[in-house]
Amino acid sequence: GEDVEQSLFLSVREGDSSVINCTYTDSSSTYLYWYKQEPGAGLQLLTYIFSNMDMKQDQRLTVLLNKKDKHLSLRIADTQTGDSAIYFCAERGGFDDTGRRALTFGSGTRLQVQP
């Protein structure tokens, strides 16, 4: 099946920028998503990008997509302690045999923000 890979851990100081990286294998990806999971909670959709775009900015969040290299990144500007969480990359691929477009998640990157 398709694969989505992320590094496990990132530590930054408060006020710095954070960059969380993700690579995927599905060449028929349509949408790519970033979700945030705080302790004890479910996944919260942060932002997404369509596969024909190379950048999307939403306040402190910037998503960069390199479709040729199948590389997605999430940059968080002016990182705050409240940004400490696990961040999941997910990609929406092409139609499978059942007519469904599968959503494949990475294993998550734990972001630790130090004061």
Added chain:
Amino acid sequence: NAGVTQTPKFQVLKTGQSMTLQCAQDMNHNSMYWYRQDPGMGLRLIYYSASEGTTDKGEVPNGYNVSRLNKREFSLRLESAAPSQTSVYFCASSEEGAGAYSNQPQHFGDGTRLSIL
């Protein structure tokens, strides 16, 4: 607006016991999903339901059954719990669009933390 609601939030079972995890959404979404989350493995799809009355297997369906009771509710049943099913279970829903390039982000509940001894 509650979104996706899961019950219970925590449960401890003994091996061999059965239980049903409940999920309800109030966003009028057609599609609903059950995932399990294990350390270092991200989310893996157990079952999904594209519409009321239909269910299909995901990546890891063995040991589970589901029921799409109506458009709002999608339950997950463990008939004979095993320690390997200790996990955090998430329910999600989305509005599946008709077009090939429609955007269908999934909305998640807060999870059920299940321990099987």
